[in-house]
Amino acid sequence: MIERLSLADAVHHAREALEGGAPVVALTVLDAPDGAAPHGARMSVWADRSAGTLGDPNLDAAAIRMARGVLAEGGKAGPRSIEADGHGVTLYAEPHHPPPELVIVGAGHVARPLCRLGAMLGFRVTVLDDRPEFATRERFPEAAEVRQPRFDQPFRDVRINARTYLVLVTRGHKYDFEALRDVLHRPELPAYVGMIGSRRRTRAALEQLARDGIGDERLRAVHAPIGLDIGAETPEEIAVAVAAELVMALRGGTGRPLRDLERVAERWLRAPERDTDAS
Known part of the structure; x- marks a missing residue:
């Protein structure tokens, strides 16, 4: 019964x-x-x-x-x-529904503002870094978890699934690449995976992954270089650019300016009935 x-x-x-x-x-x-x-x-x-x-x-x-x-x-x-x-x-x-999971690999300058923004946006944030002095609760009070894994096994005991938004911003391109290779070899890809780096380093990473047998479809799923083009320079600005791309991936946005999509001013300026004498 x-x-x-x-x-x-x-x-x-x-x-x-x-x-x-x-x-x-x-x-x-x-x-x-x-x-x-x-x-x-x-x-x-x-x-x-x-x-x-x-x-x-x-x-x-x-x-x-x-x-x-x-x-x-x-x-x-x-x-x-x-x-x-x-x-x-x-x-x-x-x-x-469980909240989307934001896993930030790396606890440096970009990770701190990104953790704050991620928590504000409703993500359950996990920060991973192998340096005890960086991966601390004091540096990341908004994170649900702060862990210190070995970077040769960054995702040990960390769930990576279709609700995971994965950001790779470690202190070295080698660690970003190893983490990216690990996740791309998994049966289930995360909802989002992005890696920081220059155009040259991104291309070199993708070429190596292709040689390792990663298919084109999976390579196209990688957001690298990470973030939207807003002219970001400081760690805080870079975090905003990454957070904007995370929201775009989560909500299905285009990343285009709303002004260009709605074209309100353009339509109004071309309207024949517009009162050009109005103040």
Whole structure:
């Protein structure tokens, strides 16, 4: 027999997801005519399991199908209707996804402002550097984790998956390259991988990776040199350029100026009805 889900348990499941666990949809009964389900009954639904019940197996099955559809489609929170055995029930579906993970390899001058910006943007930030004097909580108070791995195994015990945004800004091109080669040989690429470096060093790295057997599609996925072209020079400006590219990758932007995309001034200036005498 499936037990009712308490509010405390539902909150616990949501919190687990928000702290990096599997995505979950919290369901709560809003309206159930004819007593088809108890008001306030709850379920938590993951991609591979569920907890709680609406009091009827067929309603539970319909709720699970709906919730998994919300997960698959990236749906937003809101009321959803289901039906089973002629009974219609309105549920409030609230998806909870883990935050995107920003892994910064290197704890130098660019990493510090980038960590702050990443945390502000909602990323769960992990900073990796093999130097104890650099990889410290004092230098990176906004980071969820600060680690000191060996750079020949930079991602040992670090999750790299489709939610990971990986930034390589170590103190030496050799370490950036080794970390890049490691991640490109993995079965699952991160959502974003960017490497700092000049055009010459970037080309040399890509040529070596191609000789190592990395395919063209994977090489094209590398953002190198990293960041958007905003004329950045200082570490803080470079961090802004990288953060902007991270948001572009996360949200599907183009990186073009909104002025050029919307062309508001151009359309207004060419409009025949424009009042040229207006102040």
